[in-house]
Amino acid sequence: MSDAISALQGRTTLGEVTIRDAGLRGMITLRGDLSNTKLRAICKKITGQAFPEKVKIAVDSEAGIAWMSPDEVLVMVPYAQVTDAVAQIDAALAGQHYLAENVSDARALIHVEGAFAREVMAKLTPADLHPDSFGASDFRRSHLGQVAAAFWMVDADTFAVVCFRSVADYVHDLLVASAKAGPVGVF
Amino acid sequence: MLTLQCPYCGVQADETDLHAGGQAHLKRHGPGSSDDQFEDYMFVRENPKGVHFERWRHAYGCGKWFLAARCTATLEVFGTYPAQTTEPPQEIRDRISAKRPGWTWGDFA
Numbered sequence: 001m002s003d004a005i006s007a008l009q010g011r012t013t014l015g016e017v018t019i020r021d022a023g024l025r026g027m028i029t030l031r032g033d034l035s036n037t038k039l040r041a042i043c044k045k046i047t048g049q050a051f052p053e054k055v056k057i058a059v060d061s062e063a064g065i066a067w068m069s070p071d072e073v074l075v076m077v078p079y080a081q082v083t084d085a086v087a088q089i090d091a092a093l094a095g096q097h098y099l100a101e102n103v104s105d106a107r108a109l110i111h112v113e114g115a116f117a118r119e120v121m122a123k124l125t126p127a128d129l130h131p132d133s134f135g136a137s138d139f140r141r142s143h144l145g146q147v148a149a150a151f152w153m154v155d156a157d158t159f160a161v162v163c164f165r166s167v168a169d170y171v172h173d174l175l176v177a178s179a180k181a182g183p184v185g186v187f
Numbered sequence: 188m189l190t191l192q193c194p195y196c197g198v199q200a201d202e203t204d205l206h207a208g209g210q211a212h213l214k215r216h217g218p219g220s221s222d223d224q225f226e227d228y229m230f231v232r233e234n235p236k237g238v239h240f241e242r243w244r245h246a247y248g249c250g251k252w253f254l255a256a257r258c259t260a261t262l263e264v265f266g267t268y269p270a271q272t273t274e275p276p277q278e279i280r281d282r283i284s285a286k287r288p289g290w291t292w293g294d295f296a
Contacts, residue, residue: 055196069249070195126201142204143247 017114026082
């Protein structure tokens with residue numbers, strides 16, 4: 001098999017707020033009844049994370065579960081384990097109504113790191129990113145500039161952004177422009 | 188700017204996160220209906236200055252369709268509720284009645 005490479009091929013733009021390609025990440029779109037105990041159990045088993053409440057994410061370094069919609073979660077695992085993880089889900093949910101698809105290569109993961117990362121993000125999305133309403137374990141699907149994106153906070157000064165691979169270049173440049181323009185001083 | 192709360196994920200969604208879906212609570216008239224009924228279903232829409240019920244989709248968020256009651260003149264939002272609803276919930280109607288006494292919309296009041 002050919003070697004997989006991330007959309008941005010490791011592109012990183014250093015600055016007060018650094019925009020960094022976070023590399024490859026195993027991502028599985030899992031749709032089904034989220035109250036199904038088998039579905040919750042297999043997600044926990046694969047990721048080692050507790051099943052998140054709505055609009056929340058449970059994530060630890062590379063493994064995690066993000067709430068995407070009332071019938072969808074995004075299951076994240078290290079890239080090398082994704083095929084095995086899908087197989088485990090298929091085995092656990094055989095005969096039930098669900099969909100599990102490996103979407104790792106359709107996505108890009110970008111980290112926004114720095115003191116005013118929150119403002120770099122807030123300038124580009126209509127989501128309320130005030131520290132009182134968006135913090136650790138919050139997960140939001142919205143848009144950045146012209147394109148759909150989902151994001152959460154890795155730590156107090158770092159956002160992780162997931163977007164479609166085809167728009168990774170646009171999102172990177174957009175975040176770089178927002179970072180270069182400097183802080184606004186609102187938060 | 189219009190901000191609607193998605194009843195499925197509870198997110199305060201900005202208008203740019205949403206997709207407008209036209210008038211809510213349409214009754215479909217298909218095969219077996221009269222020409223007048225079908226014309227009503229296909230072409231005739233409310234166009235009020237005031238209380239209005241609309242379909243919206245949380246397109247950039249959870250992707251679900253929902254219904255919203257709002258005022259077209261002031262953009263005041265009276266409430267949002269799931270799309271699996273054939274008429275506005277009593278709670279929403281009460282809220283509208285408190286602010287717009289005597290309101291009517293289609294067959295609802």
